[in-house]
Amino acid sequence: MKHPRDKRRDSRPQPSRKGAPAPMPTRERAERHERKVEQHAPARQDVPVEARSEPRKLARREGALPAERLPLILEVAPNDDYALLDSGNGQKLEQYGPYRIVRPEGQAIWLPALPAKEWDRVDAVFTGDTDEEGLGRWRFPKTPLGETWPMRHDGMSYQGRFTSFRHVGVFPEQATHWDHMARLIEEAKRPVKVLNLFGYTGLASLVAARAGAEVTHVDASKKAIGWARENQEMAGLSKKPIRWICEDAMKFVEREERRGSHYDIILFDPPAYGRGPKGEVWQLFEGLPAMADICRSILTPKPLAVMLTAYSIRSSFFAIHALMRDTFAGMGGTIESGELVIREKSAGRALSTSLFSRWVAK
Ligand SMILES: C[S@@+](CC[C@H](N)C(=O)[O-])C[C@H]1O[C@@H](n2cnc3c(N)ncnc32)[C@H](O)[C@@H]1O
Numbered sequence: 001m002k003h004p005r006d007k008r009r010d011s012r013p014q015p016s017r018k019g020a021p022a023p024m025p026t027r028e029r030a031e032r033h034e035r036k037v038e039q040h041a042p043a044r045q046d047v048p049v050e051a052r053s054e055p056r057k058l059a060r061r062e063g064a065l066p067a068e069r070l071p072l073i074l075e076v077a078p079n080d081d082y083a084l085l086d087s088g089n090g091q092k093l094e095q096y097g098p099y100r101i102v103r104p105e106g107q108a109i110w111l112p113a114l115p116a117k118e119w120d121r122v123d124a125v126f127t128g129d130t131d132e133e134g135l136g137r138w139r140f141p142k143t144p145l146g147e148t149w150p151m152r153h154d155g156m157s158y159q160g161r162f163t164s165f166r167h168v169g170v171f172p173e174q175a176t177h178w179d180h181m182a183r184l185i186e187e188a189k190r191p192v193k194v195l196n197l198f199g200y201t202g203l204a205s206l207v208a209a210r211a212g213a214e215v216t217h218v219d220a221s222k223k224a225i226g227w228a229r230e231n232q233e234m235a236g237l238s239k240k241p242i243r244w245i246c247e248d249a250m251k252f253v254e255r256e257e258r259r260g261s262h263y264d265i266i267l268f269d270p271p272a273y274g275r276g277p278k279g280e281v282w283q284l285f286e287g288l289p290a291m292a293d294i295c296r297s298i299l300t301p302k303p304l305a306v307m308l309t310a311y312s313i314r315s316s317f318f319a320i321h322a323l324m325r326d327t328f329a330g331m332g333g334t335i336e337s338g339e340l341v342i343r344e345k346s347a348g349r350a351l352s353t354s355l356f357s358r359w360v361a362k
Helices: 004-009 028-038 116-120 172-188 203-210 222-234 249-259 284-297 317-327
Strands: 067-076 082-088 091-096 099-104 124-126 148-153 156-161 193-197 214-219 242-246 265-268 273-275 281-283 305-310 334-343 350-360
Touching (some): 172 305, 172 350, 222 242, 249 284, 284 305, 305 317, 317 350
Parallel strands (some): 193 214
Antiparallel strands (some): 082 091, 091 099, 148 156, 273 281, 334 350
8 A cells, every 4th residue: 555645646536625715624524525425315316305394583592691611622532442543645544443444534734653554554445436336435455344343432332334435434523522421411310311413323322322311313314323223232222212213303303392392412413414314405504503593492491411513614613602602692501612633643633523512501
């Protein structure tokens, strides 16, 4: 394998610059296109687009704004389950359980700190090559690997998977949110209801269920829900109360509001662009204000937290901070906002992955 320093001569496709004149601060830049593809079934041309109800009429919330804490940088350090071993020249070298993996990383504009031989000692490389059959887009320099492999997060088993969209089924930077949420659930010493919107492969849902919460998990992708259910089995949490719902997240929260359902903790980690199962279009900048507003109105009288992550384009944590602070006016508590970063093992550089803003009761 070529050292990442040689990447400019590498014939492998680079992250697309199309439509992205300004640098985007998050993983969204490199993965935006793949995420559209990942919406697979919902995005198919032959699926009729089902409109949602009338757009919500938003009114400014009354009351004092929550206290604020920013910038808050939440960091994932290398650990036994996951480590960012090195990064540079638009790529990252990661350890996921037993496997060493190389994937594109648009943020890594610096030079790698580890020598080329370390980048050569890998199990899988995301190539970006199109292959309709099997495990296209991944190259296995040592031995061909199966599609899935056992992974762990904090003692909990789940399935890693080489997807053709470069993802492996987990966003490790989310782990700090999960720890925080688990602490809130355990310390509450009462039944806690968690809503996980855009839940993907379900790790946040599993962490919440393990901590004792009753969980509702919503995602538009049948495939992702199937994978999340497998993860529940693997984690030995099949008896824990998790409702798996394949639905458009916006439609779901609108219905929960009409029904009068309430949650103590809400996580929402929306993509910049996505599709519901019936073709409903999700656009981050258009949908976020209404979704945040509805999330507020479906909270229990004594809620614990609302956590928003944005892998947005041309945005800053100040933007989602202002939205969240206005939305949670009159609720007391604090809005904490900043970035989720992963600390690299080799040279200690912080790799920014996303923006976040969260309301916490205490
Ligand atoms: C950023 S990922 C979520 C990552 C997840 N929170 C985690 O930490 O693993 C985005 C997810 O949103 C889902 N999605 C996209 N559009 C959606 C929509 N309109 N309604 C519900 N889910 C949607 C996708 O299927 C995908 O699983």
